Amino acid sequence: MTAAPFDLASTLFLLPPDAKILPITELSARLRAKIGPVEDDQSVITRPGFRVTARLVPAPLADLLGEFRAPSLVTDAVVRFARAHGQDPAEMLDLAFDALAALIDTRILVPKDSPDAAEAEPSLGAGQQFASFEIDALIRSLEDSEVYRASGTGGCVVALKIARKDRPITAAALAYEARVLERLAGLGSPRLLAHGTERGRSYLAMEWCDGVSIAFAAQQARASRDRSRLHTLVARMLDAYARLHESGVLHGDVHPGNCLLRDDGSIAILDFGNARRTGAAPGAIDPARTGIAQFYDPQMAAALLAAQLPPAATAESEQYSIAVLAYFLLTGLHPIDAPTVQQEILQRTVERPPLPFPARGVTAWPQVEAVLARALEKQPDRRFPSVSAMARAFASAGLPPDLKPRRHRTARGAFDTAVETVRGLLAPAAESPLEYAWFGLRAALAMQDAELLAAADILAGWAASGWASQSVAAHVARARSDVRAENKAIGDFLGFAERLPDGHQAAAAILAATGMLEGNAFRSADTTALARWAAERLERLIQAASIEPYSMVAEPLLLHLELSLGRTGAVVLRPDLPARLDAMAEKRVSNAWLWSLAHDVFAHDRFKDLALAARLPSRPLWRGFALLRLHQLTGDEHWVMDANRALANAPSARLSVQETALLTAELRNPDSVILPPFRLPAGFGRPRCSPIRRIAIATARHQEQRSQ
Amino acid sequence: MTGRIAQLSLAALRMAASARYNDPAVVAQWLYQFGTLPRLPAMDRDFGLDDDPLAVLGMTARSATRRLVETRYEATTLPGWYSFALRPVEAPIVARSKLYVSPSPEALADAFPLIAQVFLRFEVPSFKIGRGIEGLLRSDKIVAYSDAPGRLQEVAATLYRELRGCPPQGVPFTAECGCGALLSTGVDPPVAKPAVSWRSWVTNRLAASLARHSDISREEAVAAALAEIRLDGVDPEHWRPADDPIGNAGPQ
Numbered sequence: 001m002t003a004a005p006f007d008l009a010s011t012l013f014l015l016p017p018d019a020k021i022l023p024i025t026e027l028s029a030r031l032r033a034k035i036g037p038v039e040d041d042q043s044v045i046t047r048p049g050f051r052v053t054a055r056l057v058p059a060p061l062a063d064l065l066g067e068f069r070a071p072s073l074v075t076d077a078v079v080r081f082a083r084a085h086g087q088d089p090a091e092m093l094d095l096a097f098d099a100l101a102a103l104i105d106t107r108i109l110v111p112k113d114s115p116d117a118a119e120a121e122p123s124l125g126a127g128q129q130f131a132s133f134e135i136d137a138l139i140r141s142l143e144d145s146e147v148y149r150a151s152g153t154g155g156c157v158v159a160l161k162i163a164r165k166d167r168p169i170t171a172a173a174l175a176y177e178a179r180v181l182e183r184l185a186g187l188g189s190p191r192l193l194a195h196g197t198e199r200g201r202s203y204l205a206m207e208w209c210d211g212v213s214i215a216f217a218a219q220q221a222r223a224s225r226d227r228s229r230l231h232t233l234v235a236r237m238l239d240a241y242a243r244l245h246e247s248g249v250l251h252g253d254v255h256p257g258n259c260l261l262r263d264d265g266s267i268a269i270l271d272f273g274n275a276r277r278t279g280a281a282p283g284a285i286d287p288a289r290t291g292i293a294q295f296y297d298p299q300m301a302a303a304l305l306a307a308q309l310p311p312a313a314t315a316e317s318e319q320y321s322i323a324v325l326a327y328f329l330l331t332g333l334h335p336i337d338a339p340t341v342q343q344e345i346l347q348r349t350v351e352r353p354p355l356p357f358p359a360r361g362v363t364a365w366p367q368v369e370a371v372l373a374r375a376l377e378k379q380p381d382r383r384f385p386s387v388s389a390m391a392r393a394f395a396s397a398g399l400p401p402d403l404k405p406r407r408h409r410t411a412r413g414a415f416d417t418a419v420e421t422v423r424g425l426l427a428p429a430a431e432s433p434l435e436y437a438w439f440g441l442r443a444a445l446a447m448q449d450a451e452l453l454a455a456a457d458i459l460a461g462w463a464a465s466g467w468a469s470q471s472v473a474a475h476v477a478r479a480r481s482d483v484r485a486e487n488k489a490i491g492d493f494l495g496f497a498e499r500l501p502d503g504h505q506a507a508a509a510i511l512a513a514t515g516m517l518e519g520n521a522f523r524s525a526d527t528t529a530l531a532r533w534a535a536e537r538l539e540r541l542i543q544a545a546s547i548e549p550y551s552m553v554a555e556p557l558l559l560h561l562e563l564s565l566g567r568t569g570a571v572v573l574r575p576d577l578p579a580r581l582d583a584m585a586e587k588r589v590s591n592a593w594l595w596s597l598a599h600d601v602f603a604h605d606r607f608k609d610l611a612l613a614a615r616l617p618s619r620p621l622w623r624g625f626a627l628l629r630l631h632q633l634t635g636d637e638h639w640v641m642d643a644n645r646a647l648a649n650a651p652s653a654r655l656s657v658q659e660t661a662l663l664t665a666e667l668r669n670p671d672s673v674i675l676p677p678f679r680l681p682a683g684f685g686r687p688r689c690s691p692i693r694r695i696a697i698a699t700a701r702h703q704e705q706r707s708q
Numbered sequence: 709m710t711g712r713i714a715q716l717s718l719a720a721l722r723m724a725a726s727a728r729y730n731d732p733a734v735v736a737q738w739l740y741q742f743g744t745l746p747r748l749p750a751m752d753r754d755f756g757l758d759d760d761p762l763a764v765l766g767m768t769a770r771s772a773t774r775r776l777v778e779t780r781y782e783a784t785t786l787p788g789w790y791s792f793a794l795r796p797v798e799a800p801i802v803a804r805s806k807l808y809v810s811p812s813p814e815a816l817a818d819a820f821p822l823i824a825q826v827f828l829r830f831e832v833p834s835f836k837i838g839r840g841i842e843g844l845l846r847s848d849k850i851v852a853y854s855d856a857p858g859r860l861q862e863v864a865a866t867l868y869r870e871l872r873g874c875p876p877q878g879v880p881f882t883a884e885c886g887c888g889a890l891l892s893t894g895v896d897p898p899v900a901k902p903a904v905s906w907r908s909w910v911t912n913r914l915a916a917s918l919a920r921h922s923d924i925s926r927e928e929a930v931a932a933a934l935a936e937i938r939l940d941g942v943d944p945e946h947w948r949p950a951d952d953p954i955g956n957a958g959p960q
Contacts, residue, residue: 212763220763223817224764332754423719672750
């Protein structure tokens with residue numbers, strides 16, 4: 001990073017009063033899940049209203065920052081802190097210097113007298129006059145500028161962007177932005193109406209655009225399951241950026257907040273404060289280049305990771321950012337699945353390809369995914385030659401074909417019978433309530449059926465008590481948006497799971513727990529204790545596995561559990577995990593679930609190859625689930641067709657009516673298939689255990705109990 | 709029994725009679741919640757967290773529908789609901805007649821702007837919208853209030869025309885307006901009564917009936933509950949009050 005342009009020997013630094021330091025353990029389970037898997041001793045630093053990315057810092061550094069609540073020299077703060085903790089000040093300074101310099105670089109620690117030390121408060125009030133405008137309302141207040149809605153002469157409504165006082169860089173940026181807007185003359189952007197300086201503050205006044213962020217418009221289209229509308233919206237966005245590039249301007253700060261869908265349906269691109277001319281010389285750098293980490297192209301990310309100055313923006317780099325925006329609008333997700341930690345986002349932007357939509361739980365859209373994949377290529381020369389070309393490819397990609405597989409008559413009959421059994425709470429459902437509750441839930445989700453869901457709720461209550469039934473009850477409660485019932489089911493689940501001895505049942509319960517933890521960033525249920533239990537029990541199983549006689553759980557299952565828990569954010573993946581996966585690969589372990597999950601987590605093609613090469617289970621139920629898992633892995637529709645064929649061709653002796661019905665329900669929504677939480681799939685069965693080994697395990701257990 | 713809502717209500721009652729719940733309060737709550745649609749993982753992502761689903765309704769800050777609603781209505785945020793009262797709000801609104809508007813969740817983005825326009829055109833005194841995803845998955849997600857039932861009938865007739873083709877969800881234990889499950893009505897109990905709404909009043913009574921008849925067959929228990937609610941002045945064919953029964957039935 002850039003060196004701090006301050007004399008550290010004489011500058012008093014301050015942690016501004018509005019900077020918040022929050023221990024990660026004090027965050028809600030939902031926010032923790034959003035941040036991703038991090039150690040418990042970390043804290044988050046945020047500063048509202050400032051263009052400062054929330055940062056994670058270890059607990060000792062968070063404590064040291066407390067020394068800057070009053071202005072202090074860096075050396076004084078470190079010495080005070082070291083003495084208070086009985087540490088050597090010189091050693092402490094050596095340890096903490098880089099971290100403190102980074103915090104100064106990112107304006108979390110600021111010089112006492114700098115404008116950054118004050119809170120970003122609005123400087124003007126409604127009714128106040130500024131230049132020839134009357135202030136109406138504050139729209140956005142940042143540390144360097146403010147945006148107001150205001151009235152101009154004749155009552156025309158304008159967006160008034162004003163630099164804060166004593167911000168020469170912002171003044172220059174505003175002047176540049178005015179030139180860009182003038183050049184664009186309203187082409188996909190607000191029309192410039194005036195610019196100048198008033199009371200020492202630079203400003204520019206632009207045409208006011210009524211509308212909403214394109215993210216909200218996309219959210220509406222997704223919530224309506226209207227891919228046609230979504231396609232039109234993204235196509236318009238791409239056209240708007242394409243026109244911008246054709247006029248020789250790069251926006252420089254692509255993100256949904258800077259792209260507005262106007263009331264008339266047209267797109268307006270906002271905020272040209274970071275705009276640049278196209279045609280930067282190869283290898284040029286741009287120290288002022290900035291943006292939001294999730295939208296950085298790999299070259300920018302690589303430069304920041306290597307502590308180098310950013311490369312200048314190019315049409316190719318902006319194409320990548322625009323593709324990130326398109327992916328986000330189409331799916332509601334960023335293409336690179338990363339915790340919200342800057343370093344991790346940058347690392348994954350450099351290394352990992354985007355996953356296919358079904359691997360993220362989004363319905364496949366192969367033609368559109370292909371366009372995005374090209375625009376998101378790591379190497380700029382492999383992307384489209386221009387955003388215009390990308391826009392054309394996107395427009396011609398069109399809507400996905402309707403590939404709903406035709407259901408076999410037997411399968412349809414089994415499904416309809418099972419649905420009626422659940423709806424009527426008939427005898428078969430009463431005899432196997434757990435299995436029918438699960439089927440009822442999955443069918444309710446697939447068909448958006450309130451009656452089936454209500455019946456599943458009753459059946460889950462009928463199931464015999466145990467961790468498996470509580471797991472199903474938690475899933476049902478979640479589908480019913482019943483947080484209280486979900487919390488109760490999770491608590492009851494833990495009551496049973498905690499009593500399980502280490503071994504296969506405990507492993508199965510951990511897997512069930514991962515299912516309950518999935519998506520916990522999106523809901524209010526308290527999963528903290530569940531995550532802790534699963535992480536601790538897994539650790540115990542891994543430790544036990546390292547002592548040969550105690551090993552009751554096979555390594556592929558342990559790996560699968562760790563990957564599953566890691567994906568939910570419940571555990572930090574152990575550093576030896578890749579090596580353990582390599583060892584399994586060398587042993588030619590054939591398991592479609594394990595390798596598919598490894599691919600989802602690490603996005604390495606070799607894991608995908610291993611998953612595709614895995615021998616599929618012969619039992620029709622697991623074969624069907626495995627084929628649908630491969631669909632989620634690749635996004636290829638032919639796996640769904642194969643699963644449908646497997647279902648149709650299965651001999652009735654090998655696939656029960658209930659299993660047929662369940663698989664049929666899953667085939668209705670193949671992108672969100674999950675395994676029943678009360679069964680381990682084929683390939684994760686009990687490890688074979690010779691009589692001699694069983695005796696060794698029993699003896700070791702006996703000795704352990706006696707020693708306790 | 710005819711009509712989608714009547715079918716839903718009977719299905720709810722039959723399931724509740726089979727459920728073997730011991731506590732009438734649990735049965736009442738279960739009946740009250742019947743009709744809530746399943747929350748898909750994709751909905752968490754597409755509708756968003758907390759107050760984000762407002763965007764799906766077109767009610768995000770500075771959106772056209774929000775601007776329109778803000779011209780006449782004062783908004784209040786309540787647990788589980790957003791409430792809107794026509795300005796000027798001089799006293800608490802005690803309207804008891806209510807109109808349920810129940811589009812399926814995927815229809816909300818298109819339907820809600822039209823609904824808001826109709827509420828505004830007829831100056832509906834107050835209305836509320838379910839808050840968060842869970843609020844939009846419940847069947848009674850949009851409720852308009854008025855102390856003039858005739859006015860609500862006009863609103864319903866206009867909405868029926870404006871929302872033609874809109875997929876309905878349907879609110880159990882409410883009276884269809886004669887135009888499918890999308891629109892239905894209820895009459896809230898007077899303020900002094902313990903039940904807070906038409907549906908909670910009905911479901912409490914049905915749950916109490918089922919509890920009294922737990923020792924007979926399901927169909928018999930359902931028939932008994934329907935007969936008893938009829939004696940309370942509710943037409944269980946159409947879930948319509950015969951003559952404002954809530955006000956006459958006395959406290960629970």
